[in-house]
Amino acid sequence: MPDFITLHVNGMTCEAKASATATLADVLREELGLTGTKILCNEGECGACTVLINGRPMLSCMMLAADVQGKEILTIEGLADPHTGDLHPIQKAFVELSGMQCGVCTPGMILSAKALLDGNPSPSEDDVRKALSGNLCRCGNYRRITECVLTAAEKMKTEAKHE
Amino acid sequence: MALQNYFSPKTVEEAISLLSQYGDQARVISGGTDFLVQMKRKEPLSNYLISLGGIHELNYIRHDEAKGLRIGALTPIGDIAGSPLVCRQFSILAQAAGMLGTPAIRNQATLGGNLCNAAPSADTAPPLLVLGAKAKIAGAGGERIVPIDNFFVGPGQTILERSHMLIEIQIPDLQPHSGGAYLKQKRREGADIAVVGVAALVVMEREILKDVRIALGAVAPTPVRARKAEGILRGKKLDLQLLEETCWAACDESMPIDDIRGSADYRRKLVAALTKRAVTQAVLQEQRE
Numbered sequence: 284m285p286d287f288i289t290l291h292v293n294g295m296t297c298e299a300k301a302s303a304t305a306t307l308a309d310v311l312r313e314e315l316g317l318t319g320t321k322i323l324c325n326e327g328e329c330g331a332c333t334v335l336i337n338g339r340p341m342l343s344c345m346m347l348a349a350d351v352q353g354k355e356i357l358t359i360e361g362l363a364d365p366h367t368g369d370l371h372p373i374q375k376a377f378v379e380l381s382g383m384q385c386g387v388c389t390p391g392m393i394l395s396a397k398a399l400l401d402g403n404p405s406p407s408e409d410d411v412r413k414a415l416s417g418n419l420c421r422c423g424n425y426r427r428i429t430e431c432v433l434t435a436a437e438k439m440k441t442e443a444k445h446e
Numbered sequence: 447m448a449l450q451n452y453f454s455p456k457t458v459e460e461a462i463s464l465l466s467q468y469g470d471q472a473r474v475i476s477g478g479t480d481f482l483v484q485m486k487r488k489e490p491l492s493n494y495l496i497s498l499g500g501i502h503e504l505n506y507i508r509h510d511e512a513k514g515l516r517i518g519a520l521t522p523i524g525d526i527a528g529s530p531l532v533c534r535q536f537s538i539l540a541q542a543a544g545m546l547g548t549p550a551i552r553n554q555a556t557l558g559g560n561l562c563n564a565a566p567s568a569d570t571a572p573p574l575l576v577l578g579a580k581a582k583i584a585g586a587g588g589e590r591i592v593p594i595d596n597f598f599v600g601p602g603q604t605i606l607e608r609s610h611m612l613i614e615i616q617i618p619d620l621q622p623h624s625g626g627a628y629l630k631q632k633r634r635e636g637a638d639i640a641v642v643g644v645a646a647l648v649v650m651e652r653e654i655l656k657d658v659r660i661a662l663g664a665v666a667p668t669p670v671r672a673r674k675a676e677g678i679l680r681g682k683k684l685d686l687q688l689l690e691e692t693c694w695a696a697c698d699e700s701m702p703i704d705d706i707r708g709s710a711d712y713r714r715k716l717v718a719a720l721t722k723r724a725v726t727q728a729v730l731q732e733q734r735e
Contacts (some may be wrong), residue, residue, distance in 0.1 A: 286450065303452035303495050304485060326483055328637050330550060339524075339553040345482045346554060347475075349452050350497050395549065416635050417548020 288352050292317065293361025308332045308343035311358060317357035319390050325360045330418035333391035334358050340398045340417075342420045359390035364399065372442070373397055373435040382431035384422035396432045404440055408433065453496045458584055460610060466586045468494045469608030472491045475499075476520055476559035477518035479551055504558070504613055507531060515617040520557025523570070524549065526557060537731070538615060538626035538645060539573045546570070558612045561597065563674035564604050564668070565639070571598070572645035573628050574615065575661035576678045591616070598668035618658040621657070623650045625732025627724045629731055630663075631716050633707065640664045641708040644696075644709065646724035650732050653683050660692075660721060665700035665713050672696040684729060692725065693718040 288301045292315065299314040308325075308413060311317045311334070324333035325344050332344040335357040362371045373393050383389040392415060399406055399414035406414070413431075415420045420428060449724070453468075455461040464599040465492065472494035475481040485491065490698065498504075504518035507529050515536055517526065526532055527544035546552060546569040560570045561581070571594075579594040588610055590611035594615070597604055620626075626647040632638035643663030649656045660672040675696035682688055 304491070306482065326486060327547075327551060328478055329546060333550055336553075340550045341554050342479070342550045345479045347452075347478055347482070347495075347497065347553070349454070350478060350499050352454075414549055417550050417637055 288294040288349055290315075290348065290352060290356060291354065292356045293358060294365065298401060299348070303347070303349055305348045306344050307334070307346050307351055311343060311356075317360050319356050321387050321390060323326040323335045323387060328409070328419070329388070330391045330395065330415075331388050333394045333418065335394055335398055338398060340395045348388070356395070362393065371397065372438045373432065374378060376435040376438070377428075380427060380434060382424070382428050384420075384424050388418055388420045388422075392420070392428055393404050396435070399432070400436055400439060404436060404443075406433070406436060447630060451494045454500045454533070455496065455498065456500050457503065457576075458501060458611070458613060461496065461501060462584060462586055462609070464496050465611060466609045468496065472496045472608075473721070476556040476562075477522070477554040478559075479547070479555045480559065480563040480565075484557045491546065494698055498558075498611070504618075509535070511619070517557055517615045517617075519561075519612045519614060520556045521558075522553055522692070523547070523557060523560065524552035526570075527552060527723065535620065536577065537571075538628050538647065539570065539577065540616070542569045542573045542628040542630070542643070543709075545628070547708070551637065557615060561594075561615070562600055562606065562612055564600075564605055566601055566666060566668055567640040567643065567664035567665065567671060569628075569643060572661035572663045573626070573641050574617070574646040575669060575671055576626065576645045576659035576683050577617050578618075578659075580616045582616060583610050584613045585610035597672065600667045609673045620647075623646065623656075623732055623735075625650070625730070626729040626735065627727035627731060628722045629727070631720060639707065640727070642702075642713050642720055643669075643722045644717065644720040645686045646698050646721070646728040648728040648732060650723065650729070653684055655684055655729075658725070660696055662696065662700055662717060662721075664707075665702040665717055667701070670699070672699045674699055679725070684725075689722055689725060693721045695722040697733045711715065 321331040323329045327345040334343045473492040474496045478500045504520035506518040533540040628645045630643045631641040645661045647659045658676045675692045678692045697718040700717045704712040
């Protein structure tokens with residue numbers, strides 16, 4: 284007998300089939316088709332499956348889907364502006380400055396970076412490195428990734444001033 | 447395991463009633479970061495899962511002069527690491543919390559989960575041992591408070607009975623002229639379990655070490671105090687010779703094993719090296735205050 288849980292993902296309420304031991308990563312990918320969330324090490328070491336739960340980065344492969352019912356889940360699919368479709372400034376920086384090589388770590392990197400910039404709009408390079416210390420990039424693109432986040436932070440500050 | 451065997455109590459009362467009913471056959475989790483690793487390794491599953499993460503009344507960091515610091519068992523590790531109060535007055539605990547896992551793990555993992563999982567390497571345990579912390583435990587018969595020294599029984603084992611739960615950690619205020627440090631040897635910056643962890647707390651009276659406490663992680667079946675090592679320094683003036691003796695005493699008190707993170711021999715040497723550094727840093731921290 285399958286059971287259903289209710290999740291709030293990217294501003295929408297979804298019903299999904301899940302057993303008590305189903306991880307959030309599996310439910311996002313297999314039941315909701317949100318394959319932007321990557322499963323890589325599947326044991327909490329690499330950060331590829333990072334999503335934001337109530338605004339905080341967490342590992343979707345290391346949590347039960349049943350445990351996040353009632354919380355706001357943000358995946359990489361929910362990051363672009365829902366009205367205009369414009370990419371988030373961090374996503375734009377990754378595209379413009381080649382923040383990704385193979386791209387598998389990218390969704391997790393961008394979401395960890397978003398949580399950082401939401402709390403600290405003017406991070407130092409060290410702040411960025413610390414915030415991304417749980418996200419591994421096997422292509423070794425760390426220097427550019429850090430640059431992307433710092434560039435996005437500058438852009439976001441400038442945009443905020445113009446508004 | 448179908449979802450009907452999953453429980454998510456919202457209050458301590460509800461949790462204790464579930465534990466009394468299903469405790470023998472239930473796995474209790476909070477943040478879930480240790481449980482999911484075990485589950486994925488195909489370790490046998492319990493019939494029931496009791497997930498405590500929804501008990502918001504146990505998520506707090508409070509301080510008052512009478513009772514000292516009190517942290518709810520379901521407080522995320524990251525909140526402890528980032529708490530200005532903990533950083534200022536109990537910096538050794540904030541340091542250790544900030545070294546556990548990665549930023550994402552620290553948002554999920556809780557203080558109670560780290561302690562109840564009872565890994566010998568649990569990062570929050572050595573600081574709590576030297577800080578003289580106490581654990582508040584609730585059960586059907588009421589509440590009781592035990593020193594954290596008595597909380598751990600063996601790898602993965604605590605004194606908690608099946609129908610009991612850890613609800614709060616209490617830490618008395620530090621004496622004046624205290625300094626502390628937690629040092630952790632790991633293989634990479636993020637996400638690694640301690641190869642060895644050492645916490646040191648000193649209370650100075652001019653140049654005399656009025657009190658010294660040293661606790662070791664990942665080198666015995668439970669996190670442990672190195673009491674012989676402490677005795678060598680207590681009441682003395684710090685000098686290099688005594689510090690050397692202390693380090694080798696701590697090393698003798700450790701009982702490490704060989705595993706993928708390091709050999710027993712390497713761990714013993716690390717105990718000596720880290721004890722020396724931790725005591726020195728604790729003294730320096732006191733001097734800076």
